Amino acid sequence: MNFLMAVFKKETKKYSIFYLKCPRCHEGEMFETGSWSFVKPFNMHQRCPKCDLDYFPEPGYYYGAMFISYIWTGWFCLLFVAIFHWILGWSQEWAFGLLIAFLAVNFVYIFRISRLMWINVNVRYDKDAIAKHQQPTP
Ligand SMILES: [Zn+2]
Numbered sequence: 001m002n003f004l005m006a007v008f009k010k011e012t013k014k015y016s017i018f019y020l021k022c023p024r025c026h027e028g029e030m031f032e033t034g035s036w037s038f039v040k041p042f043n044m045h046q047r048c049p050k051c052d053l054d055y056f057p058e059p060g061y062y063y064g065a066m067f068i069s070y071i072w073t074g075w076f077c078l079l080f081v082a083i084f085h086w087i088l089g090w091s092q093e094w095a096f097g098l099l100i101a102f103l104a105v106n107f108v109y110i111f112r113i114s115r116l117m118w119i120n121v122n123v124r125y126d127k128d129a130i131a132k133h134q135q136p137t138p
Contacts, residue, residue: 011125023123084099
């Protein structure tokens with residue numbers, strides 16, 4: 001975890017994506033349960049608990065996340081099998097077996113970071129987001 005902390009600095013989109021944090025304030029959680037949790041895996045908060053960003057700006061907003069997920073997991077699977085089969089010399093059966101096991105374990109996380117990638121296309125980090133939200137509206 002410390003290694004990841006060093007790689008993905010706060011205030012970068014990668015931080016928001018891989019830690020499943022709100023894309024605007026990088027503090028609030030997007031999902032109700034832990035990153036790899038199989039309990040309520042797809043339940044998202046309606047708004048950011050910290051800065052009140054609306055996570056569902058329009059109906060079907062996350063439809064696009066499906067395409068993002070499809071594209072990057074496709075490339076990921078190809079690379080994964082290529083590395084194990086051609087570079088490490090595993091048989092195809094074992095390389096695919098490991099891939100399937102890996103995807104089964106990380107399925108929820110993959111679904112979630114795809115949504116984070118999608119919302120991060122549209123929402124920018126704002127370091128004052130929480131302060132703005134806490135100010136009483138006149
Ligand atoms: Zn937020």
